[in-house]
Amino acid sequence: MYQLIKSKAILDGTGSAPIPEGCLLIQNDRIAGIGKEEEFAGLDGIVEMVDCTSHYILPGLIDSHNHLSIVPALGDQLGQMALPPGRNILRSLPNIQKSLQSGVTTMRIVGEENFIDIDIKKAIEEELIPGPRLLVSGRGLVASNGHGAALTVSDGEEEIRRHARENFAKGADLIKLFVTGGISSSKTGIDFCSYSSKEVRMAVEEADRYGSYVAAHAHGGPGLDLCIEEGVRTIEHAALINESQLEGVVNKDLWIIGTFSILFHETGIEQTDFNDPVIKDKVLRTREIVSENFHRVIHSGANLALGTDSMHGLLAYEMECLVRFGATNIQAISAVTKHAAEALRIEDRLGTLEKGKIADFIGLPANPLDDIKNMSQVEFVYKNGKQIT
Ligand SMILES: [Zn+2]
Structure with missing residues (x-):
């Protein structure tokens, strides 16, 4: 049994030109073919035709940096993360739905307490609840005096090893x-x-040994130098990245994961945390720096993907920011499809619409190459070859 999805045009995420009136042939959860309708004319087997000729079809989107239980507009993000696990699993459900409705079919979760991300990942895999497929990190490793400390802290190499x-x-x-x-x-x-460098190295060693990698929260300064020297794979945020650090990222083929909406969007940190004058000052200064720095990042050729960082459903706004900083619409689309899949090491099965890959795709009424804001109008979402919204 095949499904043949007929579109207005397919943007396959590889960066190639759109295929006008392109068709996507789906068998079970996989893409069995992609091309013009006539190419599939003599196909054996029952074919269900799905008319999406008023929609542009793109790969399912990949959110490379998110959390499940946090809503920035409520303030005290770490306090939210520290709530009891049962409550946080329930609090996560509407957030997951927002991501899904916005076209996100794969999402990397970078820090939750009580392993709720791992439980939710299983619940989605078991189809108990609908949601994007998740890549999860469990509890974040954070020093007791560091940013991100909610319940679990890891001080010293041994605690890092054990918690990893x-x-x-x-x-x-x-x-x-x-x-x-x-x-x-x-x-x-x-x-x-x-x-310390030894602590960062320990995390990298333990991840390497397991065939995995480290995603490091690093904005800039000596900590970002350590991440580059010790070999983390993805650098989250990188708001203050300087010239030589950017060179290091490019030379070592590392990844930068941009997260802009939490900083720039009106429903982001400004909504409640502006009551704290220290945070307000940080936000206003960082906005200027990020606009300049990401202009350089985009033009440096550094590997780049995007994440919403708890701004559930706003991946399109992340793309809009990237375009405002100087990216082309195609670059912005790649940062949530092909390149995001590479960053997350899932490019063998996701990220682009190509034969053999998992059939995750979304439909938009207007062309995002004309206006990146069109990415915010996702009208349907398929995951594993099945329509889920
Ligand atoms: Zn985060």
Whole structure:
């Protein structure tokens, strides 16, 4: 049994020109072919035709940096993450739906307490609840005086080793390490470095040994240098990245994961945390710096993907920001499809619409190459070859 999805045009995510009136042939959960309708004319087997000729079809979107239980507009993000696990699983459900409705079919979760991300991942796999497929990190590794400390802290190499192993034992796909300060906390500066080189190295070694990698929260300063030197794979946020660090990222083929909506969107940190003058000042200064720095990042050729960082459903806004900083619409689309899949090491099965890959795709009424804002109008979502919204 095949499904033949007829579109207005297919943007396959590889960066090639759109296929006008392109068709997607689906068998079970996989893409069995892609091309013009006549190419599938003599096909054997029952074919169900699906008329999407008023829609542009793109790969399912990949959100490379998100959390499940946090809603930034409610303030006190770490307090939210520290709520009891049952409550946080329930609090996560509407957030997951927002992501799904916005076209996200794969999402990387970079820090939750009580392993709720691992439980939710299983519930989605078992089809107990609808949601994007998740890649999860379990509990983030964070120093007791570092940004991101909610319930679990990891000080010293031995605790890092033990917590990394426990995360993997429970089912984590990667390790999240908080190396520098952050914007939504007032305790430390953004470029404060909370870990030693040995501690960062330990996390990288344990992840490597397990065939995985480290995603590091790092905005800039000496902590970002450590991440580059010690070999983390993805650098989250990188708001303060300087010229030589950017060169290091390019030379070592690392990834930068941009997260803009939490900083720029009106429903982001500004909504409640602006009551704290330290955070307000950080946000206003960082907005200017990020606009300049990401202009350089885009033009440096560095590997780049995007994440919503708890701004559930706003991946299209992340893309809009990237375009405002100087990216082309195609670059912005790649940052949530092909390139995101490469960053997350899932490019063998996801990220583009190509024969043999998993049939995750979305439909838009208007062409996102004409206006990137059209990415916010996702009208249907298929995951594993089945329509889920
Ligand atoms: Zn985050």
